[in-house]
Amino acid sequence: MRRFTAALFLLGLGVMIAAIYQHIDFSNTAVNAGQAINAVAAEETGAANFVTSVVLAYRGIDTLLELTILFTAAMIGGMVLGRRRVDAPRDPDAGFILRTGADLLFPLLLVVGLYIILHGHLTPGGGFQGGVILAAAFFLPLLARPGITLIDQRVVSLVEGLAGATFIIIGLLAMFDGKEFLTPLLDKGELGALISAGTLPILYLAVGIKVGSELAGLLAHLAEAEALD
Amino acid sequence: MDILDNNTILYIAAFGLMLIGISGIVISNHLMRIIFGIALLEAGANLLLLLSTYHEGASAPIIVADNIPTMMADPVPQALVLTAIVIGVGILALALSLAIRVQRAYGTLDMREVRLKLEQEISDEAGIDMPSSSEKPDDIAKVPLNSVVQQESGS
Numbered sequence: 001m002r003r004f005t006a007a008l009f010l011l012g013l014g015v016m017i018a019a020i021y022q023h024i025d026f027s028n029t030a031v032n033a034g035q036a037i038n039a040v041a042a043e044e045t046g047a048a049n050f051v052t053s054v055v056l057a058y059r060g061i062d063t064l065l066e067l068t069i070l071f072t073a074a075m076i077g078g079m080v081l082g083r084r085r086v087d088a089p090r091d092p093d094a095g096f097i098l099r100t101g102a103d104l105l106f107p108l109l110l111v112v113g114l115y116i117i118l119h120g121h122l123t124p125g126g127g128f129q130g131g132v133i134l135a136a137a138f139f140l141p142l143l144a145r146p147g148i149t150l151i152d153q154r155v156v157s158l159v160e161g162l163a164g165a166t167f168i169i170i171g172l173l174a175m176f177d178g179k180e181f182l183t184p185l186l187d188k189g190e191l192g193a194l195i196s197a198g199t200l201p202i203l204y205l206a207v208g209i210k211v212g213s214e215l216a217g218l219l220a221h222l223a224e225a226e227a228l229d
Numbered sequence: 230m231d232i233l234d235n236n237t238i239l240y241i242a243a244f245g246l247m248l249i250g251i252s253g254i255v256i257s258n259h260l261m262r263i264i265f266g267i268a269l270l271e272a273g274a275n276l277l278l279l280l281s282t283y284h285e286g287a288s289a290p291i292i293v294a295d296n297i298p299t300m301m302a303d304p305v306p307q308a309l310v311l312t313a314i315v316i317g318v319g320i321l322a323l324a325l326s327l328a329i330r331v332q333r334a335y336g337t338l339d340m341r342e343v344r345l346k347l348e349q350e351i352s353d354e355a356g357i358d359m360p361s362s363s364e365k366p367d368d369i370a371k372v373p374l375n376s377v378v379q380q381e382s383g384s
Contacts, residue, residue, distance in 0.1 A: 006255040017247075021240060034302075034304055035303070037304055038303075038304065041304070042292055048291055049291045050290035050292075051291075054304045054305055054307075066315075069316055073319035073323045074319060074322075077319075077322055077323045080323070080326045080327055080330055081329065123291065124291065126311070128312060128314075128315045129311075132318065191292065215318065218319065219322065222325060222329075225326070
């Protein structure tokens, strides 16, 4: 009975989506904000990657709120999983290939992650993507050798808090300057140079470190969850 | 293949992912499959968001060496999806940690069994019988249910 109602519901949903698709001309949208931003972004923010301009300059406060969502998810994840018992059984070490691969990939992933974060205003990439790669770099050794402590949890929270504070302080500095919260400051520099776009690379670095440490902490919590008997 | 141009295929992919995800959430009883359904639904929603301002032949909104393309894609949905993906990862991790707790508390990830055990726990705590229909046939339904309850109160 439940399956029948579920199938009926899905059928109705499919018909509804098909009807919506028939009636809306998706490819010719009425939203012009994107084209307007493309026209002025290079001059206003000095970043060659307009997605970065949108993420950090035009809707920077949204990005701050999204970081808050991620922070809340990581915090609740830690709360739900709780502390492991001292005598809880652990998974055995992984095989030779995964252990060697983790050792080899760790420095490589660190470099790639930092490269992607620091070039976020020039090339595709940025704090979110690079931060996830950083988190993967710190998670891989945990998969290979369950039970090792790569970095202290307190250090991770400290780094995470500092990165978040940097983001907010840069936003507040703009207010001291008489502008709105999170307005890009400093010299815009030459378009396409590594040191350009004012405070945007610093903001993206803060985002990258915050996302990286948060996800690394969350994944470490998941990996630390007691092995089921 | 004249009817299926690139746009239509992409839209079918987006809606299809969403439908598969929703059907996974609605139909399946296993918690892991429900979580994978959420992940698929998320992927479909992200793809739809990107497609909403997609133009055939538009290049990425990035200037390389002062070479400004004639038509660039809209950066706004890309920025939205960029953050949505990372938040999706956070939500998935949170859902998985909740699933770990369920597995630890009830020893199963099958939602039917979890629901039964949850109801039994509540009734035991309140000291009442398991909720059931008043018109249920006495001898059929009572036998397995009572034996379970007696086992629990006996131990």
